[in-house]
Amino acid sequence: MTTPALFLLATLAVPAAPAPAAPELPRDAAFEACVASLRAPAAAAGIRSDTFATLTADLRKDPSVLESLDYQPEFRTPIWDYLAGLVDDERVDDGRARLAEHRELLDRLAAEYQVDAETIVAVWGVESDYGRTFGRKPLLQSLATLSCAGRRQAFFRGELFALIRLIQAGDLRAEGLAGSWAGAFGHTQFMPSTYQRIAVDGDGDGRRDLVASIPDALASTANYLRKAGWRPGEAWGFEVRLPAGDFNAAGRQAKKPMAHWRSRGVVRADGSHLPAGDTAAALLLPAGREGPAFLVQRNYDAIYSYNAAESYALAIALLSDRLRGGPGLVADWPTNDPGLSRAERRQLQERLLARGHDIGAVDGLIGAKTRDAIAAEQRRLGLTPDGRAGRAILEALRKE
Template sequence: MTRTGNRLTRTAAIALLGAVLLPGAASAQSPFDVLNFFTGSPPDKSAAPAAPRRAAVTAQQEPVAALPGSNAAPAWSGEDGASGHPLMTAQAIREAAANFDNCVAAFWPDAARRGISRESFERFTANLSPDLRLMDLMDSQPEFTKAIWDYLDILVNDNRLARGREILAQYKPQFDAAERAYGVDRYIIASIWGIESNYSTQMGDRYVLNSTATLACVGRRQAYFKDEFLTALEILHRGDLRPEQLRGSWAGAFGPTQFMPTAFKRFAVDADGDGRRDVVDNPADLIASTANNLKKDGWQSGQTWGYEVVMPQGFNYMMADRKQMLTLAQWEQMGVRRPNGLGFPRGNEKAYLLAPAGSEGPGFLMLNNFRTIMKYNPAEAYALAIGHFADRLRGGAPFVQPWPRHERVLSRSERLELQQLLAQRGFYRGTPDGQFGSMTREALRNFQASIGAPADGFATGDMLEKLRGR
């Protein structure tokens, strides 16, 4: 997924039953939309299950804007958005929808400044209509979430790995060329392709221009999506992609590796020199563009993303923080080791410790390239899945340490209660909302430390019970 904003979620296209929750992160409606809640970033690609792409529509068919998507069902709930934003009330949404045509027409001067012709503007916007279902998707707050281990089980599975190895063999010349040009590991690119769209089988079916126009005129992210909408118009006017190719998630991400329009504008390349940057149906352009994206985001050639590690008994989990960047040699001095007696190839590399299941599960030391993956989608769960999937594609083994699968992930109402209880005891100073961020994690750590428990910030049913009983 390519982020919306600083590249926002990368979100995606696989229909999963819930969302994933890490310590310090809030719930999301899809494992691919985790970035919105893990980081508070703008919405990403897709949160709704994606439908298979429909039969191609020729560019001559009119009206272009009326390309059928998955917008017909389900319909908008007609309810206020869960965010409480004034532009997400049902009344505000209806009023904005009623003004939709005027809103789109008012974008013409900005489009002209981008070099879009009047003919292109009129043609591509002729029959756009507001897809208000997007309001529900933007503000969705599901009651239940998915644990990190369930998330990884779904994304890193034998079928997807087998298909990934086939893709690597089928497009070996294109991967070879991209590695030479950009120095980005082919297994990471293949991993993004597999996790974002299940190798082009689940890319989303909403017409990107219609989705971004809706979000540019209705709801709480209008300024952000105006840029995405105008950029999508640029793509069509330039001819890089045809309208029928510009299908994707509810938030406008498209193609096998889920580019947002603005990310396409910054990173897409014409690898085969045919005059078009086709990241949807041209493997050479797709692979090279994804590699260019990672390279420009800071990918360091010849280095991995991170290592699974084991923490020593009595380890201070307050050190499991993104701000605690130490060299691998320093982590070793603190007793942090790789499983099975493996060492760190370069002890001078800096990393931070991630403990997604607290003291009960595996830990991970994250290097610079992990942060680069997070620029593609700023969710640690997503980046961990990408890195692990890449390692498995190259022949690596599953994680060695078990996850605490006995732990039940808290529901949203329980998360809200946990925050309220932490606030009552003076540990939490935010506004309880059922979404776990850094403030909640810090508050929980301080509470855990006060009762002599490992201060790992891992919200469990046991921690909730302890809060209830004090």
């Protein structure tokens, strides 16, 4: 399904309110001609002519989505920064509250789909911060833009048609429908084609509404993981400690029997023995030999399929462990400037404001103004002025 649209590192702390009105964009004759040319293939895809005309009548090309097309934080952000904002104490506490609030629903889903409640809620937490941030791009406009410009136009046309079919079927309402720049939306950020294939009616109202219905969204997430090969009762994996030696044969697809890893002297991060049996597991070294190491199993692959990025899958896996009461990572990341939690980012912004920097609201979002202010403070303190919102600058400002 992937959610390349959401800059997950920022984790927008905004309510899931109706999307703002589409920006006033100029008319683009070539774009309008392209949209008009989609009428015939849309009809062949089962879309009524009047539906297509109504939903595309006022769409304008949005260049901003094209700027985002090649940017995915899962692949560009250092993993210690990525996870610091996604698996922080706030998200753990919120997740535990959601587990308690929706216990009856989650127990029912666990029984029906054989996926544990903590993993379902971890997906919800990573994808939309438990419904706080759905994305604010008008979906029809974004997908129409991507259908007519940039790379992968055929893919995005399929997503546009899937979205229109969902609206046509009555599952969704077009008014205020917003999501990420690439078309993912709802509590657990399904792409339209995934929504059409996988979404289920979790509240029994006859509709599959992953935007307004938490039961629909969580049931659909459980259904997705089940169809992706989830094995009930089996862990996604666990952190391990490696002995000296060559462990170059790492990677999610290089699975070997657990006995192989036992014979190599691999143990759990706390020093205990690996599980008995010969379950297949792969060694994952997301930051190389000097960082945390993991043995991952089939359920990790199911999580990975949700959005094909190792850092993303690890965020869900590690958050699910924390929701079960786990302590978090044992090993440190190989950096002398670790990433900041959302609370720490807000603390950093408060200190920048106190020093007179005009950075706007204290929201935990590290934008251009915050980075410029950080760089200015780094220069003043004799640090490298790279604008990085890391532990080094926060600690330096705390000491003053």
